[in-house]
Structures are given as structure tokens and as C-alpha cells.
Amino acid sequence: MDSTVNDIAAVVEADRVHVWHHLSQHKQYETIDPRVIVEGKGLRVWDATGRETLDAVSGGVWTVNVGYGRESIANVVRDQLLKMNYFAGSAGSIPGAMYAQRLIEKMPGMTRVYYSNSGSEANEKAYKMVRQIAHTVHGGNKWKILYRERDYHGTTIAALASGGQEERRAMYGPFPAGFIPVPHCLEYRSQWGEVADYGLRAANAIEEVILREGPDSVGAIILEPVTAGGGVITPPEGYWPRVQEICKKYGLLLIIDEVVCGVGRTGKWFGYQQYDIQPDIVTMAKGVASGYAAISCTVTTEAVFEMFKSNPADPLNYFRDISTFGGCTAGPAAALENMRIIEEEDLLTNTNAMSARLLGNLNTLAEKHAVIGQVRGKGLFVGAELVSDRESRDPLAEKTVAAVVAGVMKRGVQIGMTNRSLPGFNNTLCLSPALMVTADQIDQMTTAIDESLAEVCG
Numbered sequence: 001m002d003s004t005v006n007d008i009a010a011v012v013e014a015d016r017v018h019v020w021h022h023l024s025q026h027k028q029y030e031t032i033d034p035r036v037i038v039e040g041k042g043l044r045v046w047d048a049t050g051r052e053t054l055d056a057v058s059g060g061v062w063t064v065n066v067g068y069g070r071e072s073i074a075n076v077v078r079d080q081l082l083k084m085n086y087f088a089g090s091a092g093s094i095p096g097a098m099y100a101q102r103l104i105e106k107m108p109g110m111t112r113v114y115y116s117n118s119g120s121e122a123n124e125k126a127y128k129m130v131r132q133i134a135h136t137v138h139g140g141n142k143w144k145i146l147y148r149e150r151d152y153h154g155t156t157i158a159a160l161a162s163g164g165q166e167e168r169r170a171m172y173g174p175f176p177a178g179f180i181p182v183p184h185c186l187e188y189r190s191q192w193g194e195v196a197d198y199g200l201r202a203a204n205a206i207e208e209v210i211l212r213e214g215p216d217s218v219g220a221i222i223l224e225p226v227t228a229g230g231g232v233i234t235p236p237e238g239y240w241p242r243v244q245e246i247c248k249k250y251g252l253l254l255i256i257d258e259v260v261c262g263v264g265r266t267g268k269w270f271g272y273q274q275y276d277i278q279p280d281i282v283t284m285a286k287g288v289a290s291g292y293a294a295i296s297c298t299v300t301t302e303a304v305f306e307m308f309k310s311n312p313a314d315p316l317n318y319f320r321d322i323s324t325f326g327g328c329t330a331g332p333a334a335a336l337e338n339m340r341i342i343e344e345e346d347l348l349t350n351t352n353a354m355s356a357r358l359l360g361n362l363n364t365l366a367e368k369h370a371v372i373g374q375v376r377g378k379g380l381f382v383g384a385e386l387v388s389d390r391e392s393r394d395p396l397a398e399k400t401v402a403a404v405v406a407g408v409m410k411r412g413v414q415i416g417m418t419n420r421s422l423p424g425f426n427n428t429l430c431l432s433p434a435l436m437v438t439a440d441q442i443d444q445m446t447t448a449i450d451e452s453l454a455e456v457c458g
Contacts, residue, residue, distance in 0.1 A: 008048045012036050023419065040068025043434050043441055045414075053409070056433045056445045057416045058287075062228065062260050062381070065287035066341045067434040073292045073337045080333040089115055089327040099332035102339055103297065106269040109278050111302040115295065115331065116323035119259030119285035120154025122296035123222065126255045126281045127158055128321055129300070130220040133253070133307050136317065142219030142251070146209060149184040150230025150422065153222060153257050162222060165230055167420040180213055182206045182221070186233045188374045188385065188393070189425075199238030207246050220253040220281075225271030228260040230421050231428045232383025234376050240275040253280040253304070259296070260381070263287035264342050264435050267352040267379035274378060280304055288335045295331025347435040354437050355379045361446035368450070371396060371457045380435060383418075383428045384449075395427040400456060404429065407452030413445050 015034050020026070036048040045055050045068065058064040066073075080095060087093065100113035116122055127145060134143035147153065149164040160168060161175035164184065169175075183191050185202035195201050210218050223243070227233035247254045254277070261271030262284035268274055270282065281304060285296035311317040325331075342348065359377060362384050366372040373387035386396035386404070405417050416430035431445060 008036075008038070012048050040064075042067045042069065043437060044068070052412065054413045054441060054444055056413055056431045058432050058434050059291050060414075060416070061286065062265065062432040063286040063291040065264055065435050066290045066338055066347070067436055070290070070292065070337075070341065072341070073290070073334050076333050076337045077293055077330045080329050084329055086328050089323060091327075093327075093329045093332070095329050095332035095336060099335045099339075102336060103299070107282065107299060109301060110282060110299045112300045112305040114298040114300070114319075114321075115326035116298065117294040117325040117328070117331065118154070118296050119257075119283065120156045120159045121323060122259065122283035122285055122298045123153045123159050123162070123255075123257060124156060125298040125321060125323070126220075126222065126283055127162070129281065129298075129304065129308075129319065130253055130255075132319065133304075134219050136310070137307055138216075138219065141216045144178045144180055144213060144218045145255075146180050146182050146206065146218060146221040146252075148182050148221075148223055148227070150186065150227050150233060151184075151222075151224045151257070152227075152229045152421075153224075154259075165421045167423060167426075180209060180218070182209045184227070184230070184233065185235050185239050186227075186231060187236045188376075197238055199236035199240075200242055202236065203239050203242035203246065206243060207250075210246070210250050210252075215250045218250065218252060220255055221247065222255040222257055224257045225261050225275060225277070226266060226378050226381060228381070229418060231385065231418055231425065232377055232381060232430055234378050235275065240277055244277055255279065255281040255283065258282055258284040259286055260432075261378075263338070264348055264351055265379055265381050265432065267348060267355055269348070271378065288338065289331055290334075290338050292338070293330040293334040294325060294328065295335055342435065345436060350437075351379045351435045354433075354439065354442055355382070357439055357442045358382050358431065358433075358446070361442060362449075365446060365450050365453070369453045369457065371453060377431075380431075380433055380437065382431045385428045387427070395425050396457075398424075398426045401427050401429070403456045404449075404452050407455050408445075408448045411448035411451060413448040415445065415449070 012033050015036055016029050037045050038048055039046045043055050046052050114125055147162040151164045153159045153162050158176055160172050161179040163169055183205040187198045256272045256279040258270050266274055280301055282299045289295050308319045362375040370390055371386050373385045375384050377383055386401050388394045388396050401417050408415050418426045418428045
């Protein structure tokens with residue numbers, strides 16, 4: 001608990017009266033207290049009531065990759081703020097330059113880093129790059145951007161226009177034109193019945209959309225390496241090589257959204273590196289500084305960068321964009337220390353070891369609980385899709401899934417579930433603990449799931 005606050009009840013009341021929470025129906029707070037988190041250490045957090053919880057979702061939205069209470073990150077941020085806290089991104093900074101260099105070392109084939117302050121904004125920058133290239137290179141053609149069903153790329157209007165989760169998009173249109181969906185690649189929910197080489201079939205569906213829209217009109221596709229909020233969907237074998245081939249065939253820029261999967265979450269520095277992909281643009285945010293400071297990056301190849309300086313005599317021939325808080329120095333300072341921690345504590349190795357334990361434990365639970373239809377994931381990003389019937393694969397009712405999550409919470413562990421994704425398919429339990437999670441903590445998480453499933457589903 002924060003010893004500097006004498007009356008925590010006053011804090012809770014101020015929250016109830018004045019704070020508009022994310023993703024929350026506030027009618028409930030007329031009769032119950034909002035949850036106020038006051039302290040975190042490692043993977044554990046304490047709320048205003050003093051209740052301790054093991055956090056299996058890294059801050060609720062897959063962000064705190066190196067855990068809570070990292071004094072060394074706090075110290076480097078403090079020191080940087082005292083020396084130079086901010087200057088607009090039209091000028092450089094020491095942490096901005098040094099983090100860009102260190103980041104590019106982890107991303108062979110990429111060369112340039114554009115700073116902003118959220119995943120939504122990082123993706124917006126990528127879209128603006130595609131649109132400007134359409135005008136300067138393609139004579140106004142190749143302006144459409146493909147996105148995949150179930151994928152999520154942010155909460156701004158353009159990011160929602162490229163989002164494949166209908167419940168998140170609902171009531172926020174009309175959306176800007178030129179964002180075109182392609183089918184998802186979840187074999188468990190096959191859109192084509194039982195087919196051989198499902199990964200190839202799902203990738204070929206992208207080509208079908210390109211041909212329908214007209215290859216001269218399509219400039220890019222944005223994809224998550226592993227679909228996050230749409231159900232923790234790992235790509236089927238053969239999918240990514242064919243996607244890369246299609247992009248090259250039709251001259252599409254390949255944008256990889258690493259906002260969730262980046263910076264160690266999948267067991268490599270970036271999720272796309274699990275699948276031998278060479279992207280043109282990569283976006284990232286959440287784990288870049290583990291939530292210790294706001295930062296996001298839009299990273300490009302030199303070939304993309306060169307298109308924005310091809311005609312210096314033209315006053316419009318550069319990337320005419322600004323992100324005010326992309327000029328904050330706390331973000332890259334925190335990101336540098338975050339990267340050092342991951343390297344020196346060998347957290348990628350731990351991620352892979354604990355991934356095997358987590359997936360193994362959940363698959364063992366699947367043998368015990370018929371309600372678990374499929375376990376899937378990569379690294380410490382894992383989901384268990386719940387069904388009411390394994391044969392029909394009918395999804396478990398959302399309220400029942402929520403009851404399972406509540407039951408896990410009752411046992412002192414916080415997990416997540418797909419939330420406002422596809423109607424009728426908010427039925428996947430989600431786990432993404434910090435990268436230094438221990439075997440005992442993994443077991444605590446899965447034991448809580450086991451007991452909650454038994455209590456809720458029988």
C-alpha cells in the first residue's frame with residue numbers, strides 16, 4: 001500500500017466520482033467500489049483493500065513484460081527527466097538515438113524508427129506512410145490496406161477501420177474508405193470446412209481478395225504475427241511463407257503489428273521472427289518499456305524510408321507527421337533499460353521454458369475438462385478456447401466464460417478473456433504473464449483455472 005496516502009477510501013471515492021475507466025460499464029460502480037491498484041512487485045499486485053493478486057495478464061493488457069517494481073527502470077527515467085525530459089521529435093535525443101540503434105540490432109533488415117506513444121498511433125503512422133507512398137510512387141494507386149478478421153490494430157477511427165473485431169467497431173462508423181478485410185486463419189474455426197493444407201488455403205484467400213479489389217489498388221496488408229484479442233490465434237503451418245510470397249507478387253507492403261507480440265512475448269524478440277518473415281513496416285508498443293513510460297515505434301526498412309526523401313525540391317516530399325509525445329525522452333530511456341533486463345536476466349530463455357510448462361499444464365487440463373476445446377499459443381501468450389460441446393465446437397456462453405475468469409480471480413489469480421471481439425465468440429481464456437514468471441507461479445495459475453472450471457462447468 002502507498003504509505004503517502006492516509007485515506008485510501010477518499011481515493012476510491014475520487015475514482016468512483018471522477019475517473020472514466022477503460023472498457024467498463026460504470027453502472028456497477030453505483031453499488032460496488034471500483035478496483036484501485038496501489039502497488040505491484042514482480043508478478044503480484046495489491047489493490048486498495050489490501051488484496052494480493054497474481055497477475056497473469058501483465059497489467060491487464062499484455063504490457064508489463066519485465067514485471068512490477070523495477071527500480072532500475074524508475075531510476076533511469078528519473079535521471080533522464082531531470083537532464084532533458086522533452087523536445088519535439090523534429091530534433092533528436094540521446095535515449096532516442098541509442099534505443100533506435102539497439103532496437104535495429106534486434107531486427108535484421110529494418111533500419112529506421114519513428115517514435116510515438118501508443119500502438120494505435122504507431123499503426124496510424126504506418127497507414128499514413130502507405131497512403132503517401134500511393135501518391136508519390138504509384139500515381140494515386142495502391143492506396144487500399146488489407147486487414148484480417150479477428151485481428152486488432154487499435155482504437156482510433158482509422159485503426160478501428162482496419163480492425164477485424166466487429167464488437168469493437170460497432171457504432172463507431174462510418175469509417176474511412178480503403179480498409180478491406182481478408183479471412184482469418186484459425187483452423188479450429190475453419191471457414192472452408194475440412195481442407196488439406198489449411199495454412200495455404202487461408203493465405204490464398206488473401207490473394208483472392210487482392211484479385212477482387214484489383215492489384216493496382218492494394219498497397220499494403222497489416223497482420224498480427226499471432227492474433228491477440230481475437231482469440232490468441234497461432235498461424236497454421238504454411239501460412240506465413242505463402243503470405244510473404246503473395247505480398248512480393250503483388251507489390252504489397254507487409255505491415256506486422258507487434259504491439260502485443262513484440263519485445264520477447266513469444267520467446268523471440270519479435271513474433272514475426274518465429275515465422276521467418278521479412279516485413280516492410282513493424283509497429284510495437286506495449287512491451288517496449290513494459291508500461292514504465294509511454295512509447296511506441298513504427299519501424300521501417302531503408303527502402304520505405306527512401307521513398308520519403310526522393311525529391312527534396314518538393315515541399316510535400318517528406319513524412320509530414322508529428323507525434324507530440326513521441327518527443328518524450330522517458331520512453332526510449334525506459335525501453336533501453338527494459339531491453340537490458342531482458343538480455344541480462346535471459347528472459348527469452350525463461351519465456352520458452354515457461355511456455356512449455358504453461359501449454360503442457362493447460363493441455364493436461366483439457367484431458368480433464370471437456371469444456372476446453374483447444375489450447376494454443378506462442379511463448380508466454382497462450383489461450384484456451386472454451387466450448388459447450390467438443391464435437392460441434394459450439395462456443396461456451398460469454399457469461400459462463402466470464403464466470404470462469406471470476407472464479408480464477410477469487411482464487412487470487414487474474415487472467416483475461418477475449419473481450420468485445422466477434423459476436424458469440426468471446427470464449428477464449430487468455431494468459432500472458434511477465435517474462436520472468438516461475439514454474440510455481442505457472443502452476444498456481446493453472447491450478448486456479450482447474451478449480452474454477454470444476455466449480456463453474458462441472
